[in-house]
Amino acid sequence: MTSSTGPVGLYQYDAVDREFVHERVEQFRGQVERRLAGDLTEDEFKPLRLMNGLYLQLHAYMLRIAVPYGVLSSTQMRRLAHIGRVHDKGYGHFTTRQNLQFNWIKLAETPDILGELADVNMHAIQTSGNCIRNVTTDQFCGAAADEVIDPRVYAEILRQWSTNHPEFSFLPRKFKIAISGSPADRAAVKVHDIGLLAKRNAEDEVGFEVWVGGGLGRSPFVAKKARDWVPEADGLAYLEAILRVYNQFGRRDNMYKARIKILVHELGIEKFLTHVDAEFARIRGPKFALDPELVAAIQARFAPPPLADLPGHCPEFEAAKASDPAFARWVATNTVAHKAPGYICATLSLKPIGGIPGDATSEQMEAVADLADRYSFGEIRVAHEQNLVLAHVRKDALHALWTELKAHDLATPNIGLVSDIIACPGLDYCALANARAIPIAQGISERFADLDRQLAIGDLSINISGCINACGHHHVANIGILGVDKKGVEFYQITVGGNAGIDAAIGDIVGPALPAEEVPAAIEALVNVYLHYRKDGERFIDTLGRIGIQPFKETLYAAAA
Amino acid sequence: MSTKAITANRLRDGSVVWYGKDGLWVDTVDRAAVYEAGAIDGALALAKQGLLDQIVVDVYAIDVKLSEGRPVPLRYREWLRANGPSVRTDLGKQASALAYAF
Structure with missing residues (x-):
């Protein structure tokens, strides 16, 4: 990938970017050598390896690789496949933060791995530590028909602003920013430390609606609105002000109370914003103003796809749907409208029935890279729901793509349905987890294996976390499942009513936690309550909102009553 | 009191390892x-020499039971690690x- 001729949709690194990433690799190589030689203790080394995405997990080291705003080139995907095959065990895990994790990494090989990543402009920076983490966004950015602003440009500006930011590299706790440029909010912005909704005002100027203090984990909060409108030019100044207030007042004495959500909650949003506004007023000006020329320069570094001039109606596409019901069903669940006539966005499910959510083999990664080259300008996206996306597919080529996806087990027609389950690695891999998440996902997926039944149930999100840190985003699922440890035995607490979208909500606990073997049946019982009560067109979340939690609670615990 | 490893x-x-008899x-x-x-405190002190020798990290004791004379972790987390x-x-x-000393 070069600055002049790279794949579309990706920020093109220049010499400064490349030098920075390669320098970081050599720094880490020296640190690893000193660690292995005994010149650094583990206490001294741990923060250094974490700043390079390297964790020590249950079975081995885990390397979390950044996929900035979830966008990958086919070249980068092939490199991930190669690393998986050579340095890991032939597969990787796409995460709820649009990153990729390898689970079986050797410390001594990590500098070489990071070097191989740097060669394709990738790294593991800002995937750990108490810094501003990898910025996340909508997986359909730059393509979706409902998009108002392409959030990639601002996500990249935030990346450049935050990487090695001297004030914000040792925050009280980690800090996550999400940005969406669509009113649909597919980036869950309201459950991030800062959430940005990019939009246009009546004068067609770009600005941001800013939300602050959202987050999941031990103390879940939906963010509070900080400002309805921050002009583009003031965006960085306003975020700088928020981060400075957090850095000054955020608690460092108790890691469980150190996130900005706790500060916002304890101060109250009004008092918090008083501090922010004062700092914003103080620093607002040329130094922090986002120069339109800089924005234009960043935009220019995102090569636009050379989309063909096509009619909106595609007879081949319509004929394929009419003649092939399985294709039509996949189109109904796994595609969304593209902003350009004749194109469509396709989601590749990493949730085969009974599979491990988010896992992809090296062979699948290579297949996706090849398909991206042939069908989507060599560009791939990672969705925070742990699926992959080819964002710019010609409608007249979609049936051919789908046919090839089936051969690689990437065409399960379940996006947004009951088996499109988000699950963290859980106790099978994670050193923090209290209970396994993946087997619960597999059990539910298998219980609802009938795709016709899934389609009849309709939109329903199920998210599973193996501990209260909530990497599986269980709080914001329509049905959330949290693994807990009760005297050494895995139990699962169920919540209902969560929502990760523009109407973000934290789910309510239905009742006492259940043993693992009862969970799939319990989920089925909740779904059956919904089907019993639902009116035409109602989603699970709508019916729950109308009838309340009590019928679900009564059904779930009837046997125990 | 439970048996420890x-x-x-x-x-x-x-890679996950355990402190052996020798x-x-x-x-x-x-x-x-x-x-x-x-005996566990004394054994832990000896095992922690592995930290200083750059052989291991994160040394700790776990509960085990003996099955046919061999240790088996009691907690599921440790069973998964094993x-x-x-x-x-x-x-x-x-x-x-594979099972070898190093």
């Missing part, structure tokens, strides 16, 4: 040395019969 991760590759770190839990409550992911039985210790 001592575990850690190997520094170079992160003071070497071993790759399978069935070769781990076991200690009664009164065997591998329950969802990928082709990976981890369970996929290999």
Whole structure:
């Protein structure tokens, strides 16, 4: 990938970017050598390896690789496949933060791995530590028909602003920013430390609606609105002000109370914003103003796809749907409208029935890279729901793509349905987890294996976390499942009513936690309550909102009553 | 008081290891040395020499039971470390019969 001729949709690194990433690799190589030689203790080394995405997990080291705003080139995907095959065990895990994790990494090989990543402009920076983490966004950015602003440009500006930011590299706790440029909010912005909704005002100027203090984990909060409108030019100044207030007042004495959500909650949003506004007023000006020329320069570094001039109606596409019901069903669940006539966005499910959510083999990664080259300008996206996306597919080529996806087990027609389950690695891999998440996902997926039944149930999100840190985003699922440890035995607490979208909500606990073997049946019982009560067109979340939690609670615990 | 063993991760590759009878770190839990409550503190102190020698990280004691004379972890977390992911039985210790001291 070069600055002049790279794949579309990706920020093109220049010499400064490349030098920075390669320098970081050599720094880490020296640190690893000193660690292995005994010149650094583990206490001294741990923060250094974490700043390079390297964790020590249950079975081995885990390397979390950044996929900035979830966008990958086919070249980068092939490199991930190669690393998986050579340095890991032939597969990787796409995460709820649009990153990729390898689970079986050797410390001594990590500098070489990071070097191989740097060669394709990738790294593991800002995937750990108490810094501003990898910025996340909508997986359909730059393509979706409902998009108002392409959030990639601002996500990249935030990346450049935050990487090695001297004030914000040792925050009280980690800090996550999400940005969406669509009113649909597919980036869950309201459950991030800062959430940005990019939009246009009546004068067609770009600005941001800013939300602050959202987050999941031990103390879940939906963010509070900080400002309805921050002009583009003031965006960085306003975020700088928020981060400075957090850095000054955020608690460092108790890691469980150190996130900005706790500060916002304890101060109250009004008092918090008083501090922010004062700092914003103080620093607002040329130094922090986002120069339109800089924005234009960043935009220019995102090569636009050379989309063909096509009619909106595609007879081949319509004929394929009419003649092939399985294709039509996949189109109904796994595609969304593209902003350009004749194109469509396709989601590749990493949730085969009974599979491990988010896992992809090296062979699948290579297949996706090849398909991206042939069908989507060599560009791939990672969705925070742990699926992959080819964002710019010609409608007249979609049936051919789908046919090839089936051969690689990437065409399960379940996006947004009951088996499109988000699950963290859980106790099978994670050193923090209290209970396994993946087997619960597999059990539910298998219980609802009938795709016709899934389609009849309709939109329903199920998210599973193996501990209260909530990497599986269980709080914001329509049905959330949290693994807990009760005297050494895995139990699962169920919540209902969560929502990760523009109407973000934290789910309510239905009742006492259940043993693992009862969970799939319990989920089925909740779904059956919904089907019993639902009116035409109602989603699970709508019916729950109308009838309340009590019928679900009564059904779930009837046997125990 | 329960029977104990001592575990850690190997520094170079992160692999799960246990403190063996001859003071070497071993790759399978069935070769781990076991200690009664009164002996674990002393054994831990010896095992932690592995930290200073850059052999292991994160040394700690676990509860085990003896099955046919061999230690088996009591807690499920430690059972997973001793065997591998329950969802990928082709990976981890369970996929290999390797057992050697180093």
